[in-house]
Amino acid sequence: VEALVVEMQDPKSGLKFEEQKLVTTTVPHAIAEAKAFGTMMVAYGYIYPLQDHKRLILKVDASLYRFQVTLETLILCVQCPELPLLRKHASNVTLTLCTCGIAQTPYFWPVQHWRAEDTDYAIYLAKRNIRKKGVLELYEQEHYNNLHKWMNHKWDFIVMQAKEQYRAGKERKKSDRVVLDCQERAYWVVHRPPPRTASAMDYGLDRLIDPNAEENKTVDYYRRIIIFNSQAIMRPKVKSTVSLGALVKFSSTFKNHDPFLAPCLPSNPWLTDDITYWELNLPRVEVPTKMRVERWTFNFMELLNDPCGRADFRLFLKKEFSGENLAFWEACEDLKWGSAEAMKEKAEHIYKMFLAPGAPRWVNIDGKTMDITVKGLVHPHRYVLDAAQTHIFMLMKKDTFGRYMKSPVFKDAQKKALSPQPHTFTNAQLEQNARNRKPGIHPIILHQQEEEEKAKLAASGPVDIKQIMSKLDRRTDLKK
């Protein structure tokens, strides 16, 4: 910013201000950028408003032409500690300002490295006090009293400096004095902001570790780099065309589902205050919408992540007698993300239910994976079932998912799905909606409902393959 302001003040190419209203045509986008930029310049005190000096914000005038700010060609790059790096500009636009602001002289720029010392502030306040008693604002008076208290030892020096500056000021031309006074006042508004205003100098917290400090380059520093890079080199990578193509494809696939790119049906609740859209898309609904069902076809995870989708998939699996795969996957997820305490018990339960020879819901995983898993279960860990879970997941993804898409269960869901019409609210109705805003069902209640459902599902009992087999056997026996 500093460099930019330097350019601005260059009498030939830079700012023309103080009197005129210059009209410069600009590209519409630039006006928006310029506004942002102008706001920053005021906030940091590079330009300060004459009236209303306490609030350092840029006011945009009603008529667009009074306020036209565009950007100037930079020649230098400036690095300053508070503001990020500036880069060379190729564009060539002029920066002009209207009468509402005056630029600060470089002496008072925040980027100057001398810190706004309390001593200086004390001198400034004292000086103003000398000039006219009772001119200090309440917050300034408070500051003054505080400074007087803990800078008492220096007070003679401060008063002397103040008197000196006051005397020197009197010897200047009136116009110079006024300008300097204004600048000084603006400077202190930035560095000692009045209460309940924000200061642009505020940058948040200091970082703990100084990233610019040289790192101690010991043996382990290099070894770690070696270890990391060795594995990074061996890590399989894909060609850019492939991976970028996938990103583009994803974006196109979901385009119609993005509320910012395509309208929500019936309407976006934030725009019309009508919550139909949210009600139709609650986690568990009787009948999902067409858009929702369409998402299930995009990829397997979309299907599983949607409670309705998962329920539909579970229905399909029940008909195929392969429900144990999904149940196993869910149990593994529960183990991974569950609390540490319950882990051991869960792992044992899963083994008994899904992995042990002759288990009621035995899952079919290859010998090697089964071997690793069983060995790991001796000392259970939250990731002990990782290999098995991945195997089952890939099985479902590559095989079962495809068959589900072609199944009558899914086709049925597609047929039944709702297709809400776009809203037809009049302006009056929209106002009515806004007045009737209500908070939704409390998530705690929703959660309780979900837990109840889960319990019901578990209680209904898993399909016991042995029972079914024995039932089938009995039936064939009867037929004989």
Place this chain on the structure above:
Amino acid sequence: MCDQTFLAITFGPCDNCSETKPLMNIYVKNEPINYCSLCVERMACQGLGPNETLATLKTESETLKTKLEEERAKLHDAELHQVAEKVEALGQFIIKTRRTLKGHGNKVLCMDWCKDKRRIVSSSQVRPFRWRRHEHAVTMPCTWVMACAYAPSGCAVACGGLDNKCSVYPLSLDKNENLAAKKKSVAMHTNYLSACSFTNSDMQILTSSGDGTCALWDVESGQLLQSFHGHSADVLCLDLAPSETGNTFVSGGCDKKANVWDMRSGQCIQSFESHESDINSVRYYPSGDAFASGSDDATCRLFDLRADREVSVYSKDSIIFGVSSVDFSLSGRLLFGGYNDYTINVWDVLKGTRVSILFGHENRVSTLRVSPDGTAFCSGSWDHTLRIWA
């Protein structure tokens, strides 16, 4: 999706100490080995071998770095905007503030959405914690609450900041209940907490801290499950991958690096160092194959995880203030960035151009999140307000 993470063995007996633990997959002289994190540490800290000096190690590390760059460059056969050439351009956008939430008495530092898409939790300096829609304030004994997160079930929130801790507060239907009484201290870092996030359940929290580490905690017991070392300065942000197996996360720090970690073993599996200043915010692309980061160098960048490189830089000469927070829209086509110059810029991710600039805040935008169903996004600012945009 990084199929590689599927095939890697991340749990089993360590090749060195034979204990059955989470494993890191590393290479020694091009041979793959599976060591537990303790053995990897030992390996890193061992003294110089017979033919080694600090200089030889330095040269070896430089050679490897160059080799990695070469490998990456070999596969770089297209730019994002080229691949996206045929994609339709975006139309005009009318995004406006639909709600302004006032009530914080001080700078808003962080916010998070509830899965119900309507509630948010936000935290601020001094008056730390609010839970929207049903105003519920909790005072915490620390000045800056820089991180807050809503639990997936909607039944709890977590927050933390300068107190070096992450605490979980179970929520209740009773508006008058004193939430501070039921608070549970979960994470303990040696310095300020910069970000926190629940994993897929209410039982685990992932945190990042000014002490340079990230950590995974068990909520009930407060036990440290895994720690992640590798950043050489404060870690400022993190985001969990939406990928199928949900086993990775990305973190960004003041050392200008964005690291991708395997949650199971604590191993840093990918690292990107192209920013020129502190990385304030990282967010995964909705497919999980890429992530965006926002930094004090006034740029947002997109990193492709499968190609292992930076693929796009979102910047303009006229933007010179740092990005505090980024998030993607539901399809990943739009990237919203909150900047320190009080504005929000909306970028077209695929074409690399800016689509819109939004005004409204009167101080820097400190946090920005898109709602879970993508219908709106919320921005919090140092001007004490939160705004919902749609």
